[in-house]
Amino acid sequence: MVTPRSGDGSDEANDDAAHGARDAAFDDLDSGVLVVGAGPAGSAAAAALARLGVPVTLVDRRSFPREKICGDGISPLALEGLARLGFDLGRFSTRGDMPRCDFVSPAGRVWRAHYPRLESAARGGATIDHGFVIARHEFDHALLQHARACGARIVERCRYRSIASDGAGWRVELSIGDEPVTLRPAAIIAADGEHSTLRRDLSGGARRDEEWLAVRAYLRSLREPVPQMSFHFTRDVLPGYGWIFPADPDTDGPRANVGVYFRYSRLAQSGHSPKELFRRFVSPLIEATDGVLRGAELETTPQGYPITPYDPRRRLVFRNALLAGDAAGVADPLTGEGIGPAIRSGELAAAAAARFVHTREPADLLRYPLELKDTLNATRRRGLFLLYLLERQSWLVDRLFERADGDRRLADRVFRVLSGDLPLRRIFRPSVFLRIYWPARRL
Numbered sequence: 001m002v003t004p005r006s007g008d009g010s011d012e013a014n015d016d017a018a019h020g021a022r023d024a025a026f027d028d029l030d031s032g033v034l035v036v037g038a039g040p041a042g043s044a045a046a047a048a049l050a051r052l053g054v055p056v057t058l059v060d061r062r063s064f065p066r067e068k069i070c071g072d073g074i075s076p077l078a079l080e081g082l083a084r085l086g087f088d089l090g091r092f093s094t095r096g097d098m099p100r101c102d103f104v105s106p107a108g109r110v111w112r113a114h115y116p117r118l119e120s121a122a123r124g125g126a127t128i129d130h131g132f133v134i135a136r137h138e139f140d141h142a143l144l145q146h147a148r149a150c151g152a153r154i155v156e157r158c159r160y161r162s163i164a165s166d167g168a169g170w171r172v173e174l175s176i177g178d179e180p181v182t183l184r185p186a187a188i189i190a191a192d193g194e195h196s197t198l199r200r201d202l203s204g205g206a207r208r209d210e211e212w213l214a215v216r217a218y219l220r221s222l223r224e225p226v227p228q229m230s231f232h233f234t235r236d237v238l239p240g241y242g243w244i245f246p247a248d249p250d251t252d253g254p255r256a257n258v259g260v261y262f263r264y265s266r267l268a269q270s271g272h273s274p275k276e277l278f279r280r281f282v283s284p285l286i287e288a289t290d291g292v293l294r295g296a297e298l299e300t301t302p303q304g305y306p307i308t309p310y311d312p313r314r315r316l317v318f319r320n321a322l323l324a325g326d327a328a329g330v331a332d333p334l335t336g337e338g339i340g341p342a343i344r345s346g347e348l349a350a351a352a353a354a355r356f357v358h359t360r361e362p363a364d365l366l367r368y369p370l371e372l373k374d375t376l377n378a379t380r381r382r383g384l385f386l387l388y389l390l391e392r393q394s395w396l397v398d399r400l401f402e403r404a405d406g407d408r409r410l411a412d413r414v415f416r417v418l419s420g421d422l423p424l425r426r427i428f429r430p431s432v433f434l435r436i437y438w439p440a441r442r443l
């Protein structure tokens with residue numbers, strides 16, 4: 001339902017046409033879903049709802065393509081989520097496919113890893129054997145266009161303003177420029193990111209559990225292209241890490257996306273600001289006489305924001321409104337990866353909202369957090385355990401990386417555990433410990 005506009009009375013034909021198209025974008029929402037925020041969570045939710053035949057409108061305060069602070073890394077599990085939505089990054093693949101990545105241990109041991117082959121149910125049993133890098137302005141725009149192609153209605157430059165209780169559901173106030181829009185959708189998916197105002201209004205306060213932070217910048221004028229993604233578990237940011245990912249070249253040559261992911265507590269312990277922690281990672285690599293970043297220049301100032309790891313105790317359903325993506329706090333605690341979990345939470349929130357639109361049974365919405373827990377909790381638990389090892393037993397990580405570098409079978413297993421594809425117990429076996437200490441033994 002759309003309330004009458006508070007217009008200025010102008011009756012120009014093109015104004016009317018624009019308003020007509022805009023109002024049409026909000027038609028049927030009393031039996032459909034409003035999705036707020038067109039990052040990976042919101043676009044995934046909108047695409048999934050449209051594919052299920054549910055009327056859906058996706059709004060974002062920005063116009064696309066838009067910039068987004070990120071490492072620009074897409075994991076194999078995120079690629080699997082995209083495949084489930086019928087979205088393929090193939091057309092970008094000459095630049096983006098990453099079959100290898102390096103892990104550097106706290107003592108500097110390098111494990112030159114190959115992505116293991118993950119069986120892709122979404123690709124009919126084909127395998128996914130690579131990660132991906134793609135600038136977020138390009139990725140988010142492409143996913144938004146995919147949602148549109150699936151049948152979602154998209155309204156850009158449309159800002160969420162406020163929400164108020166209205167019978168059994170919510171009345172939502174949006175604005176497009178100065179023009180207010182009032183809606184009473186059957187269901188709402190809040191995917192408006194880490195600083196979600198919708199979450200704050202629904203839950204009645206700011207989230208207080210910001211535990212991690214990531215900061216990144218682009219570097220330019222590299223002497224050679226960055227050949228693969230690399231993850232550096234340097235002591236300054238343990239149990240977090242620094243990363244170097246390739247980025248699109250410009251006229252001055254190759255570029256890189258470089259950043260650090262660390263606990264807030266690192267700031268108090270080290271006495272450094274986030275930017276100083278970033279510089280302590282990057283400067284030695286730029287000043288070195290060898291290595292891929294030697295002589296590179298900072299193209300942008302380091303920028304970042306908090307990352308909220310998944311916690312199943314957090315409330316995600318507020319009557320007919322569901323939180324998804326960063327607004328819900330679903331990141332992998334070990335890696336800070338947020339795109340794959342955002343896509344997954346968007347899909348699951350969409351499935352719950354689609355059921356609810358038909359049945360109007362609150363129980364259909366309440367299944368969403370349980371389904372999300374089934375999907376993300378094992379990864380969270382393995383993440384918390386590996387963070388403990390990195391922080392307290394980093395010698396074991398050194399040994400593991402050293403062994404994995406020369407042992408493809410061990411490497412595949414460890415990598416699949418790291419990426420959440422295999423449960424932790426698959427490396428915590430006596431046979432694997434023996435393998436780490438006695439390399440000749442078979443797994």
Ligand SMILES: Cc1cc2nc3c(=O)[nH]c(=O)nc-3n(C[C@H](O)[C@H](O)[C@H](O)COP(=O)(O)OP(=O)(O)OC[C@H]3O[C@@H](n4cnc5c(N)ncnc54)[C@H](O)[C@@H]3O)c2cc1C
Binds near residue numbers: 037070158324340
């Ligand atoms: C430095 C850094 C590096 C990172 N690197 C990686 C990485 O390499 N790989 C990875 O997987 N994850 C990475 N992440 C995490 C990842 O960026 C996020 O988890 C991911 O973007 C979450 O997607 P989302 O859709 O939930 O939110 P977002 O992508 O933040 O999208 C939210 C959308 O909501 C819109 N919005 C906000 N407020 C309103 C409003 N009031 N009205 C309307 N629209 C609104 C915004 O304009 C935005 O488009 C990184 C994070 C940081 C900080």
